[in-house]
Amino acid sequence: MEDGRRAAVIADLVGSFETYLAEHRVCDGLAGRIVEVTENDVCWGVAWVECVDCNVQWERRLAV
Numbered sequence: 001m002e003d004g005r006r007a008a009v010i011a012d013l014v015g016s017f018e019t020y021l022a023e024h025r026v027c028d029g030l031a032g033r034i035v036e037v038t039e040n041d042v043c044w045g046v047a048w049v050e051c052v053d054c055n056v057q058w059e060r061r062l063a064v
């Protein structure tokens with residue numbers, strides 16, 4: 001795995017994650033995280049946001 005590509009992927013995820021968080025900044029029910037998971041030998045960066053106030057859940061994953 002190439003560190004430069006990994007950094008670019010994580011930066012991409014963080015960017016869309018922050019955009020989503022900004023929309024729900026005033027909500028009490030906001031939760032979110034960015035994690036790396038490995039499935040079938042493929043490593044994914046996963047950004048996840050959930051807002052129970054607005055009843056929305058968002059997930060975006062990119063291969064690292």
Ligand SMILES: [Zn+2]
Pocket residue numbers: 023024027051052053054
């Ligand atoms: Zn919300």
